Amino acid sequence: MTELTNLDNVLSKKAKFIFITGGVVSSLGKGLASASLASILQARGFKVRLRKLDPYLNVDPGTMSPYQHGEVFVTDDGTEADLDLGHYERFSGVPAKRTDSITTGKIYQRVIDKERHGDYLGATIQVIPHVTNEIKDFIYSDVTDEDFVLCEIGGTVGDIEGQPYLEAIRQVAYDLGRDRIMFIHVTLLPYIPAAGELKTKPTQHSVKKLQEYGIQPDMLLCRSQTPIPQNEKRKIALFCNIREDNVIAALDVDTIYQVPVAYSHEGMDAQVCKHFGLDCGKEPDLSKWENIVNTIRCPEGEVKIAVVGKYTQLLEAYKSLNEALTHGGIANKYKVRIKWIDSELLEHNDPATYLAEVNGILVPGGFGERGTEGKMLAIKYARENNVPFLGICFGMQLAVIETMRNVAGIKTAGTTEFGKACEPVVGLMTEWDKDGAKQIRHKDGDLGGTMRLGAYESVLNKDSLARKIYGKDKISERHRHRYEVNIKYEDQLRQAGMIIAGKSPDGKLPEICERPDHPWFIGVQFHPELKSKPFAPHPLFVSFVKAAIDKSRLL
Ligand code: GLN
Numbered sequence: 001m002t003e004l005t006n007l008d009n010v011l012s013k014k015a016k017f018i019f020i021t022g023g024v025v026s027s028l029g030k031g032l033a034s035a036s037l038a039s040i041l042q043a044r045g046f047k048v049r050l051r052k053l054d055p056y057l058n059v060d061p062g063t064m065s066p067y068q069h070g071e072v073f074v075t076d077d078g079t080e081a082d083l084d085l086g087h088y089e090r091f092s093g094v095p096a097k098r099t100d101s102i103t104t105g106k107i108y109q110r111v112i113d114k115e116r117h118g119d120y121l122g123a124t125i126q127v128i129p130h131v132t133n134e135i136k137d138f139i140y141s142d143v144t145d146e147d148f149v150l151c152e153i154g155g156t157v158g159d160i161e162g163q164p165y166l167e168a169i170r171q172v173a174y175d176l177g178r179d180r181i182m183f184i185h186v187t188l189l190p191y192i193p194a195a196g197e198l199k200t201k202p203t204q205h206s207v208k209k210l211q212e213y214g215i216q217p218d219m220l221l222c223r224s225q226t227p228i229p230q231n232e233k234r235k236i237a238l239f240c241n242i243r244e245d246n247v248i249a250a251l252d253v254d255t256i257y258q259v260p261v262a263y264s265h266e267g268m269d270a271q272v273c274k275h276f277g278l279d280c281g282k283e284p285d286l287s288k289w290e291n292i293v294n295t296i297r298c299p300e301g302e303v304k305i306a307v308v309g310k311y312t313q314l315l316e317a318y319k320s321l322n323e324a325l326t327h328g329g330i331a332n333k334y335k336v337r338i339k340w341i342d343s344e345l346l347e348h349n350d351p352a353t354y355l356a357e358v359n360g361i362l363v364p365g366g367f368g369e370r371g372t373e374g375k376m377l378a379i380k381y382a383r384e385n386n387v388p389f390l391g392i393c394f395g396m397q398l399a400v401i402e403t404m405r406n407v408a409g410i411k412t413a414g415t416t417e418f419g420k421a422c423e424p425v426v427g428l429m430t431e432w433d434k435d436g437a438k439q440i441r442h443k444d445g446d447l448g449g450t451m452r453l454g455a456y457e458s459v460l461n462k463d464s465l466a467r468k469i470y471g472k473d474k475i476s477e478r479h480r481h482r483y484e485v486n487i488k489y490e491d492q493l494r495q496a497g498m499i500i501a502g503k504s505p506d507g508k509l510p511e512i513c514e515r516p517d518h519p520w521f522i523g524v525q526f527h528p529e530l531k532s533k534p535f536a537p538h539p540l541f542v543s544f545v546k547a548a549i550d551k552s553r554l555l
Pocket of ligand 1: 364365366367368392393394395417480481482483484
C-alpha cells in the first residue's frame with residue numbers, strides 16, 4: 001500500500017500549511033522564527049500547530065551527544081525530539097506531540113518496514129515516490145481543526161539530506177493547491193563593513209537553489225544586524241520574484257521574547273494573512289509579549305545561580321533549563337544571571353572559589369560518570385551552606401548519593417550507571433508501569449528510545465515543600481531517564497535528613513526528594529524545565545529563584 005493515508009483527511013480540513021526553510025548558513029534561528037510566527041498568528045486568534053522535519057539519519061536525537069545537537073526535548077507522549085520543539089511549546093503553549101517531529105531515520109524505518117511487510121506489492125522502492133510519500137503522509141497526519149500548520153525543515157537548502165523534503169513540500173503544494181500553502185525562506189544578509197553595505201547575493205543564490213527544486217518562496221525572512229534599506233528590499237524582491245512587502249527584516253534583538261513583537265512590527269503576520277486572503281485589518285494583541293519583554297528589560301534586581309554540569313561549553317545543551325530559569329526570574333521580576341560551571345573544575349579546586357558568590361545551585365540532568373564527583377561537591381556545598389539547591393534528574397540522583405555517602409556514611413553509595421560494584425542506591429529500572437501496562441527493559445537492550453520517557457504522574461507528600469509549591473497533590477511531569485533511586489533506601493535517607501516527597505502513584509518510584517532541614521533543597525527525577533513558559537513559568541523555578549533572591553538578601 002503506497003497511497004497517502006492521511007491526504008483525504010487534510011483535504012477535508014481547513015488547515016493551511018506554512019513551510020519554513022533556511023538558506024545561506026545554518027543557525028539562523030528558524031526554530032525561533034517559526035515559533036514566533038506561530039505566536040503572532042495566535043495573537044490574531046488563529047489555532048496553530050508547529051512541526052519539525054529533520055533531515056538527519058538518526059531515528060531521533062535521543063542518542064546524539066548534546067555537544068552535537070544540543071538538548072533533547074521530550075514531549076508528554078514520550079517522543080525525544082529536536083530542541084526546536086521546546087521553542088514551539090514555549091512560544092505557542094501548544095504541547096508538542098509524537099506527530100510533530102520526524103527525521104529521515106524514522107521515515108526510512110517506516111519505508112523499510114513496509115517493504116519487508118510486502119506493502120509495496122513488488123515495486124522498486126525509490127526516494128520519489130516512496131520516501132517523499134512517507135514525508136507527505138507525516139505532514140498530513142493528525143491534522144484536526146488547526147488554522148495553520150507550520151512545518152520547519154531542518155538544515156539548509158542545498159544539503160543532500162534535505163532534498164527529499166523539498167521535493168515532498170513541493171508536492172504538498174500540488175496535492176493541496178497553492179492557495180493553501182506558503183513557503184517562507186529564512187536567509188542572512190551579511191554586513192560587509194569595508195563596503196558599508198548589506199549583501200543580498202547569498203540570499204539570491206539561496207532562492208535560486210530553492211527554485212531549482214520547484215519551490216518559489218512567498219516570503220523571505222532576512223536576518224540582518226542592521227535595518228534593511230527599502231531599496232535593498234526592492235532589489236531582493238525583484239531578483240527573488242517576491243512581493244516587496246514580503247521581504248521581512250529580522251533584526252537581532254536583545255531577548256528572544258522580543259521576536260514576535262519585532263516580526264509583527266515588520267508586518268509578517270499581516271502579510272501571511274494577506275497571502276492566504278484572510279482578513280488582516282485588526283492588529284494582533286501582543287500585550288502578553290510586551291509585558292514579558294518589559295519585565296526582562298527592567299528587572300528589580302539580579303540573582304546569580306550556578307548551573308554545575310558537564311555540557312557547559314555548549315549552552316544549547318541546556319536550552320530549556322536556561323529559559324526556565326529566565327521564566328522563574330520573570331515571575332519574580334528579577335534577572336537571573338546564570339554562572340555555568342564545568343563540574344570537573346570543582347574536582348581540582350576548592351568549590352567555594354566558584355560557589356561562594358552564587359545565591360542558588362542547580363545540578364541539571366546528565367549521563368555518565370565523568371564530572372559527577374564535582375557535581376556532588378556542589379551539592380555538598382549547597383547542603384552545608386544552606387544555598388538553595390535544585391537537582392534535576394541526574395542532579396536528584398546525585399543529591400541522594402551525596403546524602404548517602406556524606407550524611408549516612410555509606411561511602412560506597414553509587415549508581416549502577418557507572419558500572420562499578422557499589423551500594424546501588426540508584427539502579428537500572430527494568431520494570432515500571434505506563435498507563436496500566438508494564439514496561440520491561442534489559443541490561444543489554446537498545447539505548448535508543450528505551451528510557452522512561454514522557455509524562456508520568458507523581459503523588460506528593462501532604463506536608464512537603466513540593467506540595468506547597470505545586471499547590472496540588474498530584475502532578476504530571478516529563479521524564480527521560482534509565483536509572484532510578486531505589487525506594488528501599490527511603491528509611492536510611494530519612495534518617496540522613498532527606499525525605500522522599502513525591503512518588504509514582506504505585507509508590508514504587510521516588511520522584512522528588514527534599515531536605516526539610518534546609519531552606520530550599522529539592523531534587524526531582526523529572527525535567528520541570530521542559531514545561532516552563534515565559535507566560536506560565538514553572539512553579540518549581542519560580543520558587544527556586546525566589547529562594548535564591550531571599551538568600552541574596554541575607555548575604
Ligand atoms: N543518567 C541518568 C539516568 O539515565 C539521568 C538522566 C537524566 O538526567 N536525564 O537515569
